[in-house]
Amino acid sequence: MQVLVVDDSQIMRRIVIGALNKAGISDTLDAPDGREAIKILSEKNTVNLVLMDWNMPNMTGIEAIREIRAKNIKVPIIMVTTEGEKEKVIEAIKSGANDYLVKPFSPKDIQLKLEKFLKSEGQ
Amino acid sequence: MKAENINPFIQSISEVFESMLDSKVAVKDLHLSAADEGHPDIIGLIGLSGTAKGIVALKLPVPTALAIIGKMVGTGFKSVDSSVIDGVGELVNIVAGNAKAKFEGQSISLSLPTVVRGSIYRLQNLGEMVWLSLPFESELGEFSLEVSFKQMSTTKQEVAHASACGR
Numbered sequence: 001m002q003v004l005v006v007d008d009s010q011i012m013r014r015i016v017i018g019a020l021n022k023a024g025i026s027d028t029l030d031a032p033d034g035r036e037a038i039k040i041l042s043e044k045n046t047v048n049l050v051l052m053d054w055n056m057p058n059m060t061g062i063e064a065i066r067e068i069r070a071k072n073i074k075v076p077i078i079m080v081t082t083e084g085e086k087e088k089v090i091e092a093i094k095s096g097a098n099d100y101l102v103k104p105f106s107p108k109d110i111q112l113k114l115e116k117f118l119k120s121e122g123q
Numbered sequence: 124m125k126a127e128n129i130n131p132f133i134q135s136i137s138e139v140f141e142s143m144l145d146s147k148v149a150v151k152d153l154h155l156s157a158a159d160e161g162h163p164d165i166i167g168l169i170g171l172s173g174t175a176k177g178i179v180a181l182k183l184p185v186p187t188a189l190a191i192i193g194k195m196v197g198t199g200f201k202s203v204d205s206s207v208i209d210g211v212g213e214l215v216n217i218v219a220g221n222a223k224a225k226f227e228g229q230s231i232s233l234s235l236p237t238v239v240r241g242s243i244y245r246l247q248n249l250g251e252m253v254w255l256s257l258p259f260e261s262e263l264g265e266f267s268l269e270v271s272f273k274q275m276s277t278t279k280q281e282v283a284h285a286s287a288c289g290r
Contacts, residue, residue, distance in 0.1 A: 008235075011210035014196050015143075055216070057235060082220020082233070102224075103217045104139040 001118075002027040002046050006037040006061065007053040007080070012103075016051055016080065019110040033057055034064025041073050049117065052097070054081035054088070062095055069096035076121075078113060080105075129153065129255055131225035132179070132270050135218050136259060143217070144194050148261040156256035156269050164188070164242060165203065167215030170234035175226065177252065177272035181215040187264030194263060203240065212236035218268065229274070 003025055005016045013030045020028055029047065031037040033056040041047060050068075052061040059067075065077055076098045081088075084102040092100060101113050133150055140146045165188050167181040183191070189200045192210035200207050216236045223231040257268045 009209055009213040009216075011192065011196060011206055012213050014206075018197060055233060055235065082217050082224075084221065084224035087230075102221075104142045104221060106142045106145075109142070 001025055001048045002029065004028075004037060004040060004047045004050045004075075005030045006032075006034065006050060006056070006064070008032050008056040009053075012053070015107075016110065019107040020114070022107055023111045023114050025114070034059030034061055034067075037064050038067055038071075041068060041075060042071070047075050049114075050075055050077040051080045051101075052077050054079060054083045054092070062092060065092070065096045076117065078117065080110075128175075128226075128272050128274065129257070129270060131222040132218070132268060133257060134225060135222035136257075136268060138221060139214070139218050140261060144191065144263065146194070146262055148259045151258040151260060153255060153257045156254035164240065165208070165211050166239045167211040167236055168239060169215050169219045169236045171219065171223065171231050171272065172234070173231045173275075174229045175223075175231050175272060175274045177270065179215060179219040179222070179272075180254075180269040181211065181218060182267045182269060183211060184264065184266070187261075187266045190263040191266075208238045208240065212238045226274075 003020055005013050005028060007013050007016065017028050017030065029040060031040055035058045037050065037052065052065065054061040061079060061081065068077070077096065078099040078101055079092045079097045080101045080103065082103045089100050099113065099117065101109060136148055140148045164185040165183045169179050171177045171179065185203060188203065188207055188211055191214065192207045193200045195210060213236070216233065219233055223233065252271045252273055254269045254271045257270065259266055259268065
């Protein structure tokens with residue numbers, strides 16, 4: 001399973017990738033903004049899941065999701081963001097995000113979210 | 124600044140430390156901060172706009188910054204490098220984001236965070252806004268959160284109405 005981690009903070013990318021590694025996922029890619037994420041997804045069709053931050057320079061996560069869906073790329077996307085208000089969650093889901101994880105989170109929270117995702121994929 | 128406006132920031136710091144750092148914090152004597160109070164080594168700054176405006180400043184001595192960011196990543200940092208600076212920016216982003224979600228009925232946006240390093244500077248607000256200083260103790264070291272916050276008279280419903288009316 002290959003996971004693309006998109007966050008402008010290199011520390012947050014390391015934290016998320018570390019949690020993925022602990023969950024047994026070692027095949028990861030990362031990008032610092034939405035624009036780079038779209039470039040990767042346009043060039044590769046091997047990505048199984050995207051973990052996407054919201055507030056990033058160059059192109060925000062929500063803008064990236066809209067463009068990804070407009071390109072008909074169907075990869076599942078989980079928003080991982082500080083934007084925890086209900087209205088933001090609804091906006092993200094309407095824009096094409098499949099699920100939502102609010103920062104702050106523990107490594108266990110990421111693992112539970114992944115387990116939920118893998119379970120739904122297996123059905 | 125009203126107490127109900129500062130409690131979300133105290134709760135946010137506690138939640139961030141518990142979930143991401145498996146650590147507890149204790150707030151000491153909160154007080155109005157003089158513009159030139161303290162000379163911490165690293166400050167993470169983030170702006171708030173929308174139905175409330177202000178600035179959140181996370182002030183960290185170097186040993187505290189190294190301990191916090193090291194624990195966040197699971198790596199020991201011996202000196203302040205680009206990863207530590209990046210981590211302080213992300214930390215203030217998470218603290219402010221978590222706090223703003225606690226203001227019900229408000230629509231608050233965050234700026235991208237900025238990190239200032241050094242000790243010869245002065246944080247000073249323009250206008251009538253004041254800084255409230257929240258000093259914290261933790262097993263990872265002492266630090267403080269300084270908040271300059273003012274709710275505007277416009278609520279989210281009024282913003283939505285104004286938007287619907289094309290204003």
